[in-house]
Amino acid sequence: MKRTSVAHLNCSVAQTLEVVGEWWTLLVVRNLMFGQRRFEAIQGDLGIARNILSDRLGTLVAHGIVDRVKYQDHPERYEYRLTEKGRDLFGVIAALMAWGDRWAAPEGPPIHIVHRCGEVATATVVCDHCKEPLVLDEVRVTAGPAWRRTTA
Numbered sequence: 001m002k003r004t005s006v007a008h009l010n011c012s013v014a015q016t017l018e019v020v021g022e023w024w025t026l027l028v029v030r031n032l033m034f035g036q037r038r039f040e041a042i043q044g045d046l047g048i049a050r051n052i053l054s055d056r057l058g059t060l061v062a063h064g065i066v067d068r069v070k071y072q073d074h075p076e077r078y079e080y081r082l083t084e085k086g087r088d089l090f091g092v093i094a095a096l097m098a099w100g101d102r103w104a105a106p107e108g109p110p111i112h113i114v115h116r117c118g119e120v121a122t123a124t125v126v127c128d129h130c131k132e133p134l135v136l137d138e139v140r141v142t143a144g145p146a147w148r149r150t151t152a
Contacts, residue, residue, distance in 0.1 A: 010148055019063045020089070024048055025056050029086065030093050032066065037079035060086070094123035 003022075006014040020026055024046065031042045043053050057080055060066040065086040068078045082089075094113060101109040101122070115121040125134045 010146065019059065019065070020092075022056060022059075024052060025059065026089070026093065026096070028053065028056050028060065029065070029082070029089050032080060032082050032086070033090060033093060037081060039078070039080070042080075065089070091123065091125075095125065098123040 005018065006021075007018050009015075020029065027046055028042060028048075031045060036042050036045060039053065039057070042048075043050060046053070048056075057066065057068070060080075061068050063085075064083055066080045067083055069081055071077055071079050097109075097111075097113070112120045113123075126132060127134055
């Protein structure tokens, strides 16, 4: 079943979901982040149908999140590498993992992210100015430069 588009919404979350909001897309990105670059490896690990994986990778390439790079001529074979735009999704993946580790992993985290300092790290969203954690009760939203009221 095809989901309904949210592209008409003037919202950064909606625009992001237009690109990475399909079920498998962030799992494909996660696998690329963790070193799987080849179609067969991703497909085998996720157990995703080949046509769906092909579609998701095509969308990621079309949006500049992933580059398709030839690694063999005969037969032609390609691998997929995250672009800077794709690597910028790491915070999203790490935040989803942190939420899942807390609320959806009763036996504990399936994997850990280990920071270069050697410690297991948990993603925390912080203010880029004061470095304090961003929590819902301590923020407010205001109109940004692209704000426009939607008409019903």
